[in-house]
Amino acid sequence: MLRGLLDGAACDDVAALYGEEAGFRSHVHMARHGFGRGEYRYFAYPLPPLVADLRGILYPRLTSIANRWHERMGMAVRFPAEHAEFLARCHDAGQRRPTPLLLQYGAGDYNCLHQDLYGEHVFPLQAAVLLSAPGEDFAGGEFVLTEQRPRMQSRAAVVPLAKGDAVVFAVNARPVRGSLGDYRVTMRHGVSEIRSGRRHTLGVIFHDAA
Numbered sequence: 001m002l003r004g005l006l007d008g009a010a011c012d013d014v015a016a017l018y019g020e021e022a023g024f025r026s027h028v029h030m031a032r033h034g035f036g037r038g039e040y041r042y043f044a045y046p047l048p049p050l051v052a053d054l055r056g057i058l059y060p061r062l063t064s065i066a067n068r069w070h071e072r073m074g075m076a077v078r079f080p081a082e083h084a085e086f087l088a089r090c091h092d093a094g095q096r097r098p099t100p101l102l103l104q105y106g107a108g109d110y111n112c113l114h115q116d117l118y119g120e121h122v123f124p125l126q127a128a129v130l131l132s133a134p135g136e137d138f139a140g141g142e143f144v145l146t147e148q149r150p151r152m153q154s155r156a157a158v159v160p161l162a163k164g165d166a167v168v169f170a171v172n173a174r175p176v177r178g179s180l181g182d183y184r185v186t187m188r189h190g191v192s193e194i195r196s197g198r199r200h201t202l203g204v205i206f207h208d209a210a
């Protein structure tokens with residue numbers, strides 16, 4: 001968790017973008033795709049400055065974890081120091097569409113457990129920033145992670161985010177140290193049902209989409 005990544009005013013400014021027509025490349029109604037209930041919009045390029053800055057600032061702080069994870073999971077790909085360089089790799093492979101997104105949930109909405117994979121190129125960590133205040137703007141709507149371990153039952157974790165907090169989590173898999181060395185666990189994330197009110201999130205994914 002990154003506590004207080006954004007202050008309250010910045011959260012409100014980003015959440016308010018949801019209602020604007022311009023600045024997005026697509027609008028997804030989750031129920032139509034079986035993804036849950038609620039909606040989200042992918043930003044278009046150029047990203048709003050705050051979103052572009054978050055991507056550029058968080059990425060270089062995560063590359064050493066990403067590279068260590070890949071080494072431990074026996075994956076050959078390594079990540080360059082700067083986000084622009086990694087994006088160029090995505091774009092050269094045809095993954096050119098921006099993936100940062102704004103999500104909006106109302107009462108009864110939820111986000112099914114999923115993974116945000118959009119092509120061959122995957123940066124193994126992503127971030128989500130909670131833009132609304134639990135207990136004040138909404139009730140329910142907890143950020144949930146599950147880890148699926150080999151030959152074991154899945155385990156869930158709830159991330160107790162406050163408004164402005166971010167969670168950095170595994171996109172796809174992460175290594176876990178066991179008595180026989182590292183093994184790989186498959187991670188998924190989602191959001192439990194919002195019982196009342198309205199909840200907004202900013203999702204920051206570092207690879208672009210095909």
Ligand SMILES: O=C(O)CCC(=O)C(=O)O
Pocket residue numbers: 103111116127128143189190191200201202203204
């Ligand atoms: O609304 C949330 O907390 C989860 C959003 C999400 O799935 C994401 O940012 O990838």
Ligand SMILES: [Fe+2]
Pocket residue numbers: 114115116189203
């Ligand atoms: Fe997601």
